Amino acid sequence: MGRTLHDMVVVITGASAGIGKALAEELHRYGAKLVLSARRTDRLEELNRALGGKHLCVQADVSKRADCEELIATSLAHFGRIDTLVCNAGFGLYIPVAETSPEDVRRLFETNVYGTTDCIHAAVPHMRLQEKRDEYRGQIMIVSSAAARRTPPYLGIYGATKAAQLMLAEAMRVELRDSKIAVTSVHPIMTKTEFGQVAESQSAVKMPSSRRAGSQSVEHVARRMVAAIERPVPEVWPSRPSRWALSLATLVPKTTDRLLRKLRQKVQRQNAGNDA
């Protein structure tokens, strides 16, 4: 038997755009009670209005620990429990590793990794004390990336944050099992969202259009996430071929390097004059 989505309380970070917004829309269809969180509250309020206005909007910059703690406290005060915490807020930069400033490295880790651990640290003690609902006390869902398994050039620091998220999920899945808290990592690839625009607006490098175009819809990713909220699984890979290809890539690093050098050359050609 799966978990009942109706009246389930789901906290979503990064709900103002892309995957987080699509997830909110999909969960709303099943009658879940949502906490919509991000920095842009106008976007959250607009989304909530479009969904009938019964959800809770909470402004939070997940790179700030106090905001993460406040988000969890406000969610619990309003709904009394958290059935699933979706750590989705994140961004990337297109920069070679050695050229990434120490400030940008920290910025990426503060949002993508510490934003995840700070929300988890605030939420899990409460989840442990909750009554079980459909066999589970709660669930932590972390939106990592396909890049967690093998990162392409120009996404090295971003990939490091996504690999860190995967490791957190793998360890926690075992640690929290006896507490009946499920842990699921999500591994999208090339999904059509604002991710590319946000990355390019802060990066000197432009990635080839095939990487930016997006091969997965947010609706597809959101449907796969909802299925894993209803019936928790360890990992969600919205593109099955990417799961196989990237798992194989870890076994043949030299061949994978050769393939990825071609991508690097393409990026260099497209950015000629940009010192890519």
Ligand SMILES: NC(=O)c1ccc[n+]([C@@H]2O[C@H](COP(=O)([O-])OP(=O)(O)OC[C@H]3O[C@@H](n4cnc5c(N)ncnc54)[C@H](OP(=O)(O)O)[C@@H]3O)[C@@H](O)[C@H]2O)c1
């Ligand atoms: N799109 C892809 O191809 C892809 C592939 C693999 C993994 N992912 C992952 O999927 C997740 C969602 O990304 P997306 O593709 O949906 O990108 P997006 O459309 O740019 O959405 C990113 C969301 O994160 C929020 N966010 C960013 N920094 C934040 C911060 N410091 N505090 C709170 N919220 C913050 C943004 O809201 P505000 O700006 O309003 O705060 C926005 O709601 C990310 O973790 C990303 O790494 C995406």
